[in-house]
Amino acid sequence: MSTLPGRRRGPSKGDRREQAILETARALLARKPLADITIDELAAGAEISRSSFYFYFDSKLAVVVALLHGITGELGRDAGPWLDGDGPDAESLRAALSALAVLWRDQGRLLTGAFAAAPGCPPLAQWRDGLRAAHVDRLAARIERDRAAGRAPAGPAPRVLAGLIDDLRTAAFAGTADPEALVDDLVTVELRMIYGDFGGSPLGRVIRQAP
Structure with missing residues (x-):
């Protein structure tokens, strides 16, 4: 039939x-x-x-690459409100990092191994470079918007700063057995990298008071 x-x-x-x-x-x-x-x-x-x-x-490598491509969407799934927003929005950043921490908790061995092997393995390097570029592009655009609107101070070139933040995240999550315990610290560090220390200003208080 x-x-x-x-x-x-x-x-x-x-x-x-x-x-x-x-x-x-x-x-x-x-x-x-x-x-x-x-x-x-x-x-x-x-x-x-x-x-x-x-x-x-x-090969075994082909299996790993397929697994990585399968979780690529999950790595940035909850980042939209943060990356497309503006200002030191601690809650949106925390939501994005919390989702990422859960993924690292569940897939940490796969991700850590892939990032470590990427420099000497073209298929893994291509995956890593594409993942990093997608995040850096959107974060750099956010930094540019906030600087143009006077919400963030001048500093390193947006793409340079975005790249430093992406590398910091990866190193932090790859180096811990408890990714979820790092979320609050990463929120504080990333906000300060972008928005600096605003002293007694409202922006400074938002960053310092983020739970």
């Missing part, structure tokens, strides 16, 4: 096996470093043979 027009087909057996490989990799990465994971483990977790594994991925 033919499929009715407009009806979506379910995932194929190949799609399910590919997803099973990715889920196996995700589960294994929660327990041990990427370097200790083998193709045999990935194949066994997906209930396929080692030779069948290569029908879906040509």
Whole structure:
């Protein structure tokens, strides 16, 4: 019987096996470093043979890259209100960083390994560069808006400052076993990097009083 027009087909057996490989990799990465994971483990977790594994991925690295692209949207999913807003909005920044911290808590081994390996691995470097550029572009635009409106003081070039903030976040989350515990400190540091110390001004009080 033919499929009715407009009806979506379910995932194929190949799609399910590919997803099973990715889920196996995700589960294994929660327990041990990427370097200790083998193709045999990935194949066994997906209930396929080692030779069948290569029908879906040509290497362990290809699995990791697919996992990373799968979570790329999550890395910036809740950042819109902060990046598209203006002024020292501590609550929007905290919401963005809190969502990011949860992702680092759940996917920290994958992300830490990817960032560490990126300098010597073109596919990972391309993923990392694209991720960083997307955040830096939007944050630099925000800094430019706030400086033009007199809400933020002059300082380093917006893209330079945005890049420093992005690198700080990555290093902070990659270097801790408890990403969520860093959120409040990162809120304070990032706001001060952008808005400086305004002394007794309303902007200064907003930054200092951020919980």
